[in-house]
Amino acid sequence: MSEDLKRQAAAMALAEIRSGMRLGLGTGSTAWHFVDLLGEKVAAGFECICVPTSEATARQAEALNIPLSDLETLDRLDLTVDGADEIDPQLNLIKGAGGALLREKIVADASDAMVVIADASKLVQTLGGRFPLPVEVNRFGLGATRRAVAELIEHHGTGGNLRLRETSPGTPFVTDGGHLILDAFFGRISQPEALSRDLLDIAGVVQHGLFLKMCKTAYVATPDGVKALTSGTN
Numbered sequence: 001m002s003e004d005l006k007r008q009a010a011a012m013a014l015a016e017i018r019s020g021m022r023l024g025l026g027t028g029s030t031a032w033h034f035v036d037l038l039g040e041k042v043a044a045g046f047e048c049i050c051v052p053t054s055e056a057t058a059r060q061a062e063a064l065n066i067p068l069s070d071l072e073t074l075d076r077l078d079l080t081v082d083g084a085d086e087i088d089p090q091l092n093l094i095k096g097a098g099g100a101l102l103r104e105k106i107v108a109d110a111s112d113a114m115v116v117i118a119d120a121s122k123l124v125q126t127l128g129g130r131f132p133l134p135v136e137v138n139r140f141g142l143g144a145t146r147r148a149v150a151e152l153i154e155h156h157g158t159g160g161n162l163r164l165r166e167t168s169p170g171t172p173f174v175t176d177g178g179h180l181i182l183d184a185f186f187g188r189i190s191q192p193e194a195l196s197r198d199l200l201d202i203a204g205v206v207q208h209g210l211f212l213k214m215c216k217t218a219y220v221a222t223p224d225g226v227k228a229l230t231s232g233t234n
Helices: 003-014 029-043 055-063 101-109 142-156 192-200
Strands: 021-025 048-052 079-082 114-119 133-137 162-164 166-168 180-184 205-208 217-222 225-229
Touching: 003 029, 003 114, 003 217, 003 225, 021 029, 029 048, 029 055, 029 079, 029 114, 048 055, 079 101, 101 133, 101 205, 133 142, 142 162, 142 180, 142 192, 192 205
Parallel strands: 021 048, 021 079, 079 114, 114 217
Antiparallel strands: 133 180, 133 205, 162 180, 217 225
16 A cells, blocks of 8 residues: 555544544554654644654654653543554454554543544454454563463464564564564454453453554545545445
């Protein structure tokens, strides 16, 4: 999908914001376009205050002079705009390919609404068919946590594998919060709510990439233009 179409999707999401809003800024290649376009509006006098979901997004926003805050200062946000790795017909999501899933979920949960921008390749009928589910875990007790997640793959999934995410062979990927990520291949996830509960019951799991019933609208870039989707329309 061309960067031009991603930018068109970001522009559609930008139309939802109003002056004075408190915004959550997402992470990833499509969210990058939204932050860039927001920077243009801020340069023209648009007023907002934003909470970034990653250090990378914070650096981008700071370079564009977008006013930033945090959730200690702002207890609620009006809107979060972010990307997604998979989107099902009910607008449930898998997120976390960029490694920012914990902060993304905290920011989305603190928002009155969440809007997703993505390209058409992210649309699926059932979550888990294309991407692994990222599971953010504590460094301490990694072996025990990994075994527990593997048991859930056997229970909920199709016996897929489980990988510790690495930046290079032998070097684990470390999140902004200092945690590690297990990429869990569940296959098609038929009971996402139950899987969510079971994952969070594992003591070493910090959070996972299932974003359920959080997104209200998705702007999806397709070869025929940008489509606005609400629950049940895709």
